[in-house]
Amino acid sequence: MSEPLVFFTMALAFVGAAAVGRLPIGISLMAAAVVGGLAGGEGVPVRHLVEGGFGYFDLLLIILSAILFMKVLQAAGVLDSLAAGILRAFHRRKTLLLLASMALVMFPGAITGSSTVAVLTAGPLVAPVLMRLGLGTLKTGALVAMAAVLGMAAPPINILVMIMGGGVDMPYVGVTVPLLLLVVPPALAIPLWLGHRELGAVDSEHLDDILPKSWFGEYGWRLFLPLLLVLGLMASQRFLVRFMPDPGLPVIFLLGSLLGWRSGRSFDFLEVTRQAVKDAMPILAILVGVGMFIQILTLTGGRGWIVVSLLGMPKALLYFAMALGLVAFGGVSSFGSASILGVPFVLALMEKNAILTSTALSLVASLGDLMPPTALAGIFAAQVVGEPSYLKVLRYCLVPAGMVLVWGLVVLLSAETLERILL
Amino acid sequence: MKGIGHWRGNRLTAAASLLLGAMIGLLSVSAFRGMWEPDPVFPSPWLTRKAMLADYHPALKNTPGDTEVFVFEGGEPGGSLLVTGGVHANEAAGFMAALLLVENLKVEKGKVVVIPRANASAFTHSEPQEGSPQRYGIEVPGGVRSFRLGARLTNPVHQWPDPSLFRTPAGQIVAGAEARNLNRCFPGRPRGSLTEQVAWGILEVIRQEGIGLGIDLHESSPEYPVINAIVFHEKAAEMAAVAQMDLQFEGLDFRLEASPRNLRGLSHREWGDHGGIRALLLETPNPVQGRLKGRPTPELVVTGRDPFYLKAAGLGRLFIPYDTAGAPLSWRVARHLAAVEAILASLEEVEPDLAVAWSGLPEWRAVVEQGVGAFLRPGTGGGPRTDGGGGVAGQAGGGARRPPQPGRP
Ligand SMILES: [Zn+2]
Numbered sequence: 077m078s079e080p081l082v083f084f085t086m087a088l089a090f091v092g093a094a095a096v097g098r099l100p101i102g103i104s105l106m107a108a109a110v111v112g113g114l115a116g117g118e119g120v121p122v123r124h125l126v127e128g129g130f131g132y133f134d135l136l137l138i139i140l141s142a143i144l145f146m147k148v149l150q151a152a153g154v155l156d157s158l159a160a161g162i163l164r165a166f167h168r169r170k171t172l173l174l175l176a177s178m179a180l181v182m183f184p185g186a187i188t189g190s191s192t193v194a195v196l197t198a199g200p201l202v203a204p205v206l207m208r209l210g211l212g213t214l215k216t217g218a219l220v221a222m223a224a225v226l227g228m229a230a231p232p233i234n235i236l237v238m239i240m241g242g243g244v245d246m247p248y249v250g251v252t253v254p255l256l257l258l259v260v261p262p263a264l265a266i267p268l269w270l271g272h273r274e275l276g277a278v279d280s281e282h283l284d285d286i287l288p289k290s291w292f293g294e295y296g297w298r299l300f301l302p303l304l305l306v307l308g309l310m311a312s313q314r315f316l317v318r319f320m321p322d323p324g325l326p327v328i329f330l331l332g333s334l335l336g337w338r339s340g341r342s343f344d345f346l347e348v349t350r351q352a353v354k355d356a357m358p359i360l361a362i363l364v365g366v367g368m369f370i371q372i373l374t375l376t377g378g379r380g381w382i383v384v385s386l387l388g389m390p391k392a393l394l395y396f397a398m399a400l401g402l403v404a405f406g407g408v409s410s411f412g413s414a415s416i417l418g419v420p421f422v423l424a425l426m427e428k429n430a431i432l433t434s435t436a437l438s439l440v441a442s443l444g445d446l447m448p449p450t451a452l453a454g455i456f457a458a459q460v461v462g463e464p465s466y467l468k469v470l471r472y473c474l475v476p477a478g479m480v481l482v483w484g485l486v487v488l489l490s491a492e493t494l495e496r497i498l499l
Numbered sequence: 500m501k502g503i504g505h506w507r508g509n510r511l512t513a514a515a516s517l518l519l520g521a522m523i524g525l526l527s528v529s530a531f532r533g534m535w536e537p538d539p540v541f542p543s544p545w546l547t548r549k550a551m552l553a554d555y556h557p558a559l560k561n562t563p564g565d566t567e568v569f570v571f572e573g574g575e576p577g578g579s580l581l582v583t584g585g586v587h588a589n590e591a592a593g594f595m596a597a598l599l600l601v602e603n604l605k606v607e608k609g610k611v612v613v614i615p616r617a618n619a620s621a622f623t624h625s626e627p628q629e630g631s632p633q634r635y636g637i638e639v640p641g642g643v644r645s646f647r648l649g650a651r652l653t654n655p656v657h658q659w660p661d662p663s664l665f666r667t668p669a670g671q672i673v674a675g676a677e678a679r680n681l682n683r684c685f686p687g688r689p690r691g692s693l694t695e696q697v698a699w700g701i702l703e704v705i706r707q708e709g710i711g712l713g714i715d716l717h718e719s720s721p722e723y724p725v726i727n728a729i730v731f732h733e734k735a736a737e738m739a740a741v742a743q744m745d746l747q748f749e750g751l752d753f754r755l756e757a758s759p760r761n762l763r764g765l766s767h768r769e770w771g772d773h774g775g776i777r778a779l780l781l782e783t784p785n786p787v788q789g790r791l792k793g794r795p796t797p798e799l800v801v802t803g804r805d806p807f808y809l810k811a812a813g814l815g816r817l818f819i820p821y822d823t824a825g826a827p828l829s830w831r832v833a834r835h836l837a838a839v840e841a842i843l844a845s846l847e848e849v850e851p852d853l854a855v856a857w858s859g860l861p862e863w864r865a866v867v868e869q870g871v872g873a874f875l876r877p878g879t880g881g882g883p884r885t886d887g888g889g890g891v892a893g894q895a896g897g898g899a900r901r902p903p904q905p906g907r908p
Contacts, residue, residue, distance in 0.1 A: 116794075122523060123530035123531065131627035137660075233663075235674060238673065242674055242677065245762060248673060248674070322664070324660050326660075367627065367628060372630070374629055374630035374795065376630075379790075381807065383790055383791050384810050387814060388814050419790060424816060
């Protein structure tokens with residue numbers, strides 16, 4: 077079979093398994109990888125399936141531990157208490173509340189470069205507050221997902237730029253200003269667009285009706301110690317990298333979880349752990365499946381075919397191809413998209429400034445975390461707001477994502493002018 | 500359709516999943532283990548001594564980072580040259596050109612130190628999601644020799660986990676996975692990670708062997724601008740320019756690239772800054788490591804002939820001329836060889852006292868015409884391994900079988 081034919085067979089096998097066979101997404105991806113091996117004349121390449129499946133091993137550990145941390149915060153009453161505190165402070169100023177929520181979710185994403193971490197750590201703090209003030213479940217989910225995606229692109233840490241920079245030997249230096257230019261305008265516009273109309277202000281009399289129970293009275297500041305520990309260690313990864321060894325995100329989340337066990341309401345730690353593993357399992361399976369899928373796609377030449385076909389578009393369509401390709405491939409993995417498509421795109425735009433092109437492309441590529449089937453930001457945001465169908469949340473992301481996409485392309489197209497002004 | 504909900508999550512499915520997992524593990528383990536054993540090297544009879552990197556940095560002893568260091572000394576006093584291959588183990592021509600030196604070299608003047616597998620750990624695995632073959636074959640007189648195609652980074656089994664961000668020993672902050680990239684870890688740390696220790700070991704070779712000139716052999720993907728290139732530290736600028744002109748005269752085009760001062764941790768930067776030597780890095784084009792490649796077969800490693808790179812060349816996306824002839828490994832090795840010889844010739848012009856002279860090597864055109872395998876030892880049928888230190892003269896080309904070296908992956 078030719079390369080495009082193998083690729084379409086794999087895509088078909090995936091859709092067939094997921095939509096018709098109703099298999100979980102992760103299993104469907106694995107099945108598509110096996111079908112791809114057979115269609116490409118490689119038999120069942122066990123070594124390649126295992127090798128590809130381990131491609132995101134480190135990310136799996138981070139996700140598993142982050143979900144555990146989130147469950148612990150819920151069980152210990154930390155989230156309720158925090159939501160109550162924020163509500164009390166901001167209930168009269170909805171613009172401020174919206175912008176603060178946005179910033180709060182973006183923060184963990186900005187310092188870890190991962191939208192997943194952003195949604196899972198800050199999402200549960202912000203979402204209940206917004207929903208209690210009248211913002212719909214789906215719009216709240218969309219706001220959290222968009223904040224996570226922008227946080228991932230925001231400085232100081234943008235792993236997508238690091239990946240692209242690593243591919244073209246561009247040091248990760250001087251990216252802060254371009255990234256701020258890319259991230260700040262949509263970060264101001266999106267929360268207001270999503271929430272300004274629905275979010276109600278509440279007067280003090282009715283406030284107590286909607287406030288969740290705060291455990292602050294019983295446990296005091298002790299409640300927030302796990303959160304402070306995790307945020308502190310996460311920040312130290314970035315700012316103290318010179319002085320202290322990096323404990324790694326999984327260990328940070330585990331330490332936070334253990335501390336959370338003893339800092340609030342008491343609960344059965346083992347049972348919460350069991351719940352966390354159960355919640356995490358489908359997502360972990362997706363990432364293993366994605367790893368296998370990409371490995372077989374590469375093995376059978378399909379990846380090369382996709383990259384060269386996109387590069388082969390006429391110049392006028394190239395930007396369109398970039399936007400489409402980076403986001404669509406993000407449905408498999410945004411980091412993979414940055415590496416496989418982002419690097420050739422930066423090279424294809426070599427006549428422009430590499431810092432500006434890679435940062436602008438990173439903003440576009442970050443939207444890949446909203447793209448099914450993986451849609452990490454969407455899936456976790458849906459989980460945070462308690463919505464079973466993440467596709468419904470994604471529907472409300474369409475317009476904001478469109479804004480981000482257009483803004484990214486505008487910056488990319490005006491790179492020459494910007495270079496003179498900024499750099 | 501009912502879907503699979505009715506058989507989801509009971510004891511039977513759990514047991515079946517565990518069993519399936521164990522089976523897949525058993526089936527794949529031999530494939531992965533197949534890359535743990537280093538391919539044999541058969542040094543030329545004029546080898547002076549074979550050492551290990553741990554002889555220069557003892558902390559590497561019995562670690563997967565330890566690797567062979569081949570030292571050739573000539574009768575006449577002169578300068579000393581270090582050649583490294585396999586800093587990136589997926590760049591086959593770098594390793595192969597260094598191997599060609601080890602298996603043929605006779606040094607007449609000065610000293611030559613060759614480390615063909617600079618990152619030995621990187622040779623023991625393949626990069627996930629690249630679909631790379633584990634091995635490729637080279638035709639040698641009387642058979643085929645099989646070689647491992649490794650990965651760019653150190654094996655995570657040997658160095659794990661990666662930090663979120665990696666601060667290179669030279670002080671630059673880069674993405675976490677680069678902690679396993681030997682060519683970001685120079686000048687190394689004596690008590691650092693495995694990769695940093697290997698980098699430190701190589702700097703120790705430079706110091707203890709009194710190296711004056713270092714050449715690091717690499718390859719890059721054809722869509723990458725630093726290709727067919729000589730990257731030079733400012734201390735080697737004049738030599739690089741002279742060598743480039745000589746190569747041009749031979750019909751070999753090389754770009755000259757100055758080592759950027761703000762890109763830290765790379766061999767051509769830190770060998771010069773910290774080792775105080777003239778440092779250069781050579782790049783040849785290798786389609787199998789690129790992002791545009793079609794099927795990454797063992798043949799692609801050797802022929803460098805790829806339909807998608809051909810298409811990309813037609814689109815003007817490549818930084819090298821590329822046609823149906825592809826970029827064969829023999830041609831890439833020949834380019835490395837020609838460039839190393841041109842650099843040595845220019846050293847003689849610039850610093851006659853530090854010159855190195857050798858014989859025994861084929862002309863680069865002969866490597867292109869007859870293939871690199873014609874100049875490798877016929878190693879099939881279990882020839883001698885290059886374990887055990889000390890004099891190896893006369894060992895090449897079939898001798899007593901020796902047991903595999905203990906404690907090495
Ligand atoms: Zn390299």
